Amino acid sequence: MATLTIPKLLPKEELFDKVIKSIQNSGRNVIVLSKSFPLRIIVSDSITQEKLVVYIWNISQGGKTRNPYEYRIQMKGGSLVVGEDFKTILLGWFDSEQIFVAFNAYKHQTFGYSPSVQVPKQTMDEAANKGIATHTKKLNIVRGQEIVIAFRPEFIIEYIDILFPQYHAAKLMSIEKAEANILANPLDVSDADIMKLSAPRRKAVINVIKNLRERKFQEYIWQLxxxxxxxxxxxxxxxxxxxxxxxxxxxxxxxxxxxxxxxxxxxxxxxxxxxxxxxxxxxxxxxxxxxxxxxxxxxxxxxxxxxxxxxxxxxxxxxxxxxxxxxxxxxxxxxxxx
Ligand SMILES: [Zn+2]
Structure with missing residues (x-):
């Protein structure tokens, strides 16, 4: 039987620092506009500049009555600020494995009745191992499906630049049938599978796969x-x-x-x-x-x-x-x- 890890809970300041440092380590500049919850930052490089509103909570275990292998964030405050001219990023941080988990903020915009959002431990384990892993789950008829994306800190820019616009930028983003499988195992996907996707999604998925493969290649060759x-x-x-x-x-x-x-x-x-x-x-x-x-x-x-x-x-x-x-x-x- 797998052992359960008791997650370490970080104070708000440290959670914000995880986000800021991960972005800076990817070579982008970060200007902090506000550190009162939520975190508001401007992320830029020589070409792009964009505003992010970041909600982040510790990922903790589901509690006694729930599945002990189901981990979650417990949101507070009742609603999330979403807007047209900035990206609202909804994150969990799992300190034991140093993993971010991103959810679709638009689908959880008002959460008074349901402040907890789950992610399976397995998805975080896979992300720790591969870099990025996803989990698709049904919410309800109105909110449809959600694709939950877990990633190591060095992939935060891939998330913000590539995956966010495809999966987390609006409330009613649909998930194509083929792609849940593709993203669940991005290092082992055939060209035929990728061709099943619509053109913009295909481009996003190919980009992510390319970056994942390149990083693995760099990492392994360096070790060898x-x-x-x-x-x-x-x-x-x-x-x-x-x-x-x-x-x-x-x-x-x-x-x-x-x-x-x-x-x-x-x-x-x-x-x-x-x-x-x-x-x-x-x-x-x-x-x-x-x-x-x-x-x-x-x-x-x-x-x-x-x-x-x-x-x-x-x-x-x-x-x-x-x-x-x-x-x-x-x-x-x-x-x-x-
Ligand atoms: Zn040389």
Missing amino acids: YQGRCAICGLGAHLTEAAHIIPIGGKGTDELVNGILLCRNHHKAYDSGILVINKHYTIILNKNKVSELQSKGEDSMLNEFIRDSRIGQKIAMPTDSRFYPKKEYLIINCKSKGV
Whole structure:
């Protein structure tokens, strides 16, 4: 039998900070307009700026008479402020797993008669594991269905930018039949399933799936190469996962299509200054080098090449199942004319 976690309850200030910090960690600026409940903020980057009204409560357990595996937020105040020129975000925070759960504020706009909103523990567990997970539930005939979205803090911008407009921006948002299943398991979905969706939804879902896959790919490749560039050994969080066959060139997010490289070696690999052959040896692409020299674009290139371990093997993951796939290395070499 699964053990029950007693959720830790955070004071209002800390809940607000979770929201603000998560947004800032995603690279957006936050201006706080008001910290008296609800939280009112302006979120911006160099291109966009928008106002958010955020209601957030701790997620706690359902209580004795309820299903002990059902967790919920208990809303206070009787109604939520919703408007045209701002997004009203209705959140729960589950501290044990560091998970946000978003509900549709418009469907719970007046909640005097029903101040509690549930989320299954399983949905939060899945979000902790995968990044984002959803749960579809029937409310009643008038309010229809609601899609509850649980996500890790690093996905808060995906929620605000992509998922909110599709699922939580109005009261009567319908949920297409196919999509509850797709969103429940976004890392394992077929193109045929995605094609069943209407065009705007398809775009949103594809975006989310793409971001989820890319983050997983980055996370796993980083672990496999222990954070160090496979060519020069540089760590210090200056590395990133590179695709051997690029996604744009029909490459996949399989781990054997990835290598961890520092930013310079990633660029050098993508542009074809360096390639890695099927014996995992680092090869200098002399044609590319002379091309750069002839254009006078080779400043400090010799020094860079000297530190690139030409003729030696790349650092490999300890587990041979995750070695770069030879077939992919060959395709990459061919595409670079080496
Ligand atoms: Zn490097």
